[in-house]
Amino acid sequence: MSSQDTATRAAPPTRQIIAAVIGNALEWYDFIVFGFLAVVISRLFFPADSEYSSLLMATATFGVGFFMRPVGGILLGVYADRKGRKAALQLIIAMMTVAIALIAFAPPYAAIGMAGPLLIVLARLLQGFATGGEFASATSFLIESAPPNRRGLYGSWQMFGQGIAVFCGAGVTALISRNLSPEALDAWGWRVPFMIGLLIGPVGLWIRRHLSETEAFLEAHQAPSEKQSLGRMLRNHLREVFAVTGVTVCGTVGFYVILVYMPTFATKQLGLPLGDAFTAQVIAVALLTILMPVFGALSDRVGRKVLVVIATAGLLVASYPLLAWVHAAPSFERLVTMQIVLCVLLAVYFGPISAVMAEQFPAGVRSTGLALAYNVAVMVFGGFAQFIVTWLIHTTGIAIAPVFYVMFASALGFVAALFLTDRTHVAHLAAVDEESGVTQTARQPAITMTSRTAHQSA
Numbered sequence: 001m002s003s004q005d006t007a008t009r010a011a012p013p014t015r016q017i018i019a020a021v022i023g024n025a026l027e028w029y030d031f032i033v034f035g036f037l038a039v040v041i042s043r044l045f046f047p048a049d050s051e052y053s054s055l056l057m058a059t060a061t062f063g064v065g066f067f068m069r070p071v072g073g074i075l076l077g078v079y080a081d082r083k084g085r086k087a088a089l090q091l092i093i094a095m096m097t098v099a100i101a102l103i104a105f106a107p108p109y110a111a112i113g114m115a116g117p118l119l120i121v122l123a124r125l126l127q128g129f130a131t132g133g134e135f136a137s138a139t140s141f142l143i144e145s146a147p148p149n150r151r152g153l154y155g156s157w158q159m160f161g162q163g164i165a166v167f168c169g170a171g172v173t174a175l176i177s178r179n180l181s182p183e184a185l186d187a188w189g190w191r192v193p194f195m196i197g198l199l200i201g202p203v204g205l206w207i208r209r210h211l212s213e214t215e216a217f218l219e220a221h222q223a224p225s226e227k228q229s230l231g232r233m234l235r236n237h238l239r240e241v242f243a244v245t246g247v248t249v250c251g252t253v254g255f256y257v258i259l260v261y262m263p264t265f266a267t268k269q270l271g272l273p274l275g276d277a278f279t280a281q282v283i284a285v286a287l288l289t290i291l292m293p294v295f296g297a298l299s300d301r302v303g304r305k306v307l308v309v310i311a312t313a314g315l316l317v318a319s320y321p322l323l324a325w326v327h328a329a330p331s332f333e334r335l336v337t338m339q340i341v342l343c344v345l346l347a348v349y350f351g352p353i354s355a356v357m358a359e360q361f362p363a364g365v366r367s368t369g370l371a372l373a374y375n376v377a378v379m380v381f382g383g384f385a386q387f388i389v390t391w392l393i394h395t396t397g398i399a400i401a402p403v404f405y406v407m408f409a410s411a412l413g414f415v416a417a418l419f420l421t422d423r424t425h426v427a428h429l430a431a432v433d434e435e436s437g438v439t440q441t442a443r444q445p446a447i448t449m450t451s452r453t454a455h456q457s458a
Contacts, residue, residue, distance in 0.1 A: 017154065019143035019211050021161035022204040023093045026197060027131040030100055033193040034170030036177075040190045044108040045117045058074075064385030068128030071373040073178035074230060076133025077371030081364060085141040088133060088367065089208045095130035097201030099123045104194035123449045127423050132369075136371035143358040144216040149300055152424070155354030156296025163289030166259075171437065172196060178300050216363040230372075233365040238359040239419065244373035246416020248311050251349055253409035257402050258342050259285060261386055269399040270330040280332060284339035295351025304359075305422035306354035311349035312417055316410035318345065323400045349413075359423045381409065 046057035080088035102123035109116045117403070119324055146154035172193045180189040234241065259281070266277035299307050322338040361369040385405070392401035 013154075015184050015207065016145045016211065017018045019089070019204075020138040020145070022200065022207065023096065023134045024138055024158055025087065025161040025165035026093070026096055026200050026204065027044065027127075027134055028165035029169040029200070030096075030127065030194070030197050032166050033173055033197065034103070035185040036170065036173040037190050037193070041120070044110075044186060044190075045106070045120050049108055049304055057117075059338065061124055062118070064121065065124045065131070067126030068125050069132035069425050070372065072129030072132030073136060073371030073375035073439060074132075074368065076130075077136050077368035078230060080133065080137040080140065080367035085137055085144070085367070085369050086211055088137040088209065089141060089211075090205060092130045092137060093204045093208060094127055096134075096206065097198065099126040099130065100194055100197050100201065102126070104191050104198050130377045133367070133371055135374055136367045139354045139358050139370060140363075140366045141211075141258045143355055144363065145357075150297075151355045151359070152299035152304055152352050153293060153297040155356075155358065156293045156351045158354045159292045159296075159350040160289060163285065163292065166285065167289070168421075169193070200238050219363065230368060233361075233368050233372075237361060237365060237369055239270060241369055241373045243416045243419040244357045244360055244370065245273045245294065245307060245377045247312070247353065247413045247420065248374050248377035248418075249381045250315065250409045250413025251346075251353060252378045253385060254315060254342075254346050254349070255383050256385035257389060257406050258339070259288075261389060261402065265389075265402060266330075266335055269393070270327065270335070272330055272335060273333065274303060276332040276335065280336045280339050283336055287340060288343040291344065291347035292351045295348050296355070297351075299352030299355065299424065303422050303424045304356035304415065305420050305424075307348050307352050308356060308417045308420065309414065311345050312410050312414035314348070315342070316414060318342070319403050319406045319410065320400075323403045356420055356422070360421060375395050397437070 010180060038331060042054040042057065045056045046061070076088055076092060079091070100123070102119050106119040106123070107116055135158070139155065142154050142158060143151050174373070176192050177185060177188050262280055263274065263277040266272045266280070267274050295307060318341060326334045326338050356367060357370055389402035389405055393399065394399075396404075
């Protein structure tokens with residue numbers, strides 16, 4: 001090991017956390033900015049006979065990124081498991097930066113015709129591909145860099161970064177839209193939030209270049225075994241893939257319905273002012289963001305599986321009574337109370353979830369397994385969340401029908417959580433590769449295991 005590598009691994013924990021979190025935060029910042037500016041982008045890049053058709057094309061372009069997530073997740077996950085976490089993290093943030101640059105500098109339809117919207121579509125496809133591998137690769141790096149007794153806390157910073165990114169994206173977009181005239185916003189103002197995101201990319205790339213591989217990856221990579229592949233990972237860890245997919249469904253539906261869709265629900269179904277809806281949302285999301293590291297640290301003491309089981313069960317039991325209570329007599333006070341309770345339960349879930357999902361897979365296939373399970377759940381259940389809840393309201397005629405989707409996801413997450421293996425307090429394991437029969441001693445926590453045999457012995 002070179003002196004540079006040694007110095008890198010001795011880097012302060014803050015650098016490791018920032019390196020892992022910055023890409024995921026950039027993803028969510030861009031996600032929020034694009035969503036908030038969809039109306040402007042639709043006018044400039046997707047002109048149509050009606051405003052509705054124009055907006056529909058813009059939102060469809062936004063959605064294509066979801067379809068690329070599993071593809072990028074699998075390919076970049078395999079790349080991270082073969083070439084290393086550092087190599088994957090650098091490649092991913094470089095692709096993210098290129099994608100944001102395409103959007104920030106794309107000439108509108110009026111300037112270059114169809115080439116304008118094609119550049120936006122290309123950018124969204126590239127973003128979806130890159131972000132598909134971001135969560136798994138960054139989480140693997142973060143968990144493998146953590147001390148054995150602080151993996152929950154380290155993992156929670158992933159979700160904390162998402163919360164901060166959502167705040168920043170919403171804040172920058174609101175500031176620009178409120179302080180510029182409609183003409184200025186269409187002419188150049190809409191590009192400013194993307195320019196800010198573009199500045200984040202090189203900083204993240206510089207930080208990630210000065211990191212090195214984790215001990216867990218190096219041990220798994222140097223072990224005498226067959227080259228890792230998607231098929232081999234599925235053959236040996238199918239149960240873990242299903243369990244992680246199930247618990248991810250609960251989180252992604254909770255995020256999109258309770259956080260993203262709730263302001264729309266509050267105004268259209270409850271008849272509350274939009275200002276009250278957003279104020280309640282800001283209060284609840286601020287509490288959620290603060291509490292996630294708290295419950296991540298708590299999971300290092302009491303165990304991660306128990307917190308995930310409690311959170312999914314709590315969401316299943318509490319969602320319907322809370323939504324029915326608010327719907328019976330809509331008010332700002334009731335809306336805030338409901339959002340606070342639901343966001344506390346989400347904090348219990350999100351705090352330990354990154355660590356517990358990563359700990360389900362051995363180091364040799366961690367990024368691949370985590371990327372596949374996470375991105376399939378996000379694409380199917382998160383990408384279509386707003387469509388599904390709108391369809392539920394229209395089909396059933398019940399104003400609080402979105403709660404049925406939350407309850408379904410919570411029930412699925414609860415069952416899946418029961419099949420998770422809790423490795424919170426396991427610091428050292430002897431890992432046996434089922435196919436090669438080679439035994440290796442892991443100096444990192446339980447997350448350096450290479451087979452289901454070690455899983456069962458845990």
